Amino acid sequence: MAETTSNGAQSVTDHALERYIGNTIRELRQKHGLTIADVAEQVGISRGMLSKIENAQTATSLETLAKLASALGVSLATLFRNYNIPAGSAQLVKRDEGMEVVRRGTKRGHTYHLLAYDQGPTKLFEPFLITMDDASEVFPTFEHPGTEFIYMLEGAIEYRHGQSTYRLNPGDSLTFRGDIPHGPEKLVALPIRFLAIIYYSTLPTME
Structure with missing residues (x-):
């Protein structure tokens, strides 16, 4: 041998x-x-x-x-069987340890926690945990490259995409093109928490 x-x-x-x-x-x-x-x-x-x-x-x-x-x-x-298996490189983000980020126009009652980061110069996706707890906040609309997927965890929200509005309750999901104006239209039941995952087919532009 x-x-x-x-x-x-x-x-x-x-x-x-x-x-x-x-x-x-x-x-x-x-x-x-x-x-x-x-x-x-x-x-x-x-x-x-x-x-x-x-x-x-x-x-x-x-x-x-x-x-x-x-x-x-x-x-x-x-x-x-287990000889020479490549080393793993998974990224673990523990509960409440996601990186808090601020997106354009969101100043209060609207928190973004990025659940995975440091993925290299070309990002393929960005997963966020989004929390909303202020019904009086005025939300901006967003536009970005790629496709976005939303999954409701808690509360209820009316979410606009282009000319359509969708009512989302816990367990509901919504998938849409990110380059069409979108964003929260009405906070129906607080607090609201949902996952938003943005998949980029090309390199995203910096806001």
């Missing part, structure tokens, strides 16, 4: 693979309550050899790995 370089040194990649295989075999053996002697006897290798395999001190053949997998009740593919 192990490859060597021109000077006879084992490659770093092979060491990483042997450590992964060794750790996986040990974890499976311990999970099933088996001793090194139990597994070594089933596979037909010495206890010392199995110990070396688990500690990445030696390479072994695919035939032996297949026997080890069988003794541990898994397939050979299972031993390699």
Whole structure:
């Protein structure tokens, strides 16, 4: 299994693979309550050899790995299943930790929390949690590139898009083109909370 370089040194990649295989075999053996002697006897290798395999001190053949997998009740593919999986890069924003932003014309009773940010120079989408709690506020209309999706969480609102007005209650959703004038028309029941997700097919312009 192990490859060597021109000077006879084992490659770093092979060491990483042997450590992964060794750790996986040990974890499976311990999970099933088996001793090194139990597994070594089933596979037909010495206890010392199995110990070396688990500690990445030696390479072994695919035939032996297949026997080890069988003794541990898994397939050979299972031993390699989680090897070399790319690192995750998900962004977690905890409750009440969204970045508060101010959009043009919204000064009071209208709060935007951006739920994902730092996405690089080209933004593909922006998800907002929007809260409204002042019925006397006069809301501006908005226009922006892309498509917007709204999902009502709490309260009730009349929302205008172009020449049409829509009544939104909890559980309702609305999808529309962002380049057509839109915005809250009337706050029906306070407080109001809804998710607004803007998807950009092209780079958004700065307001």
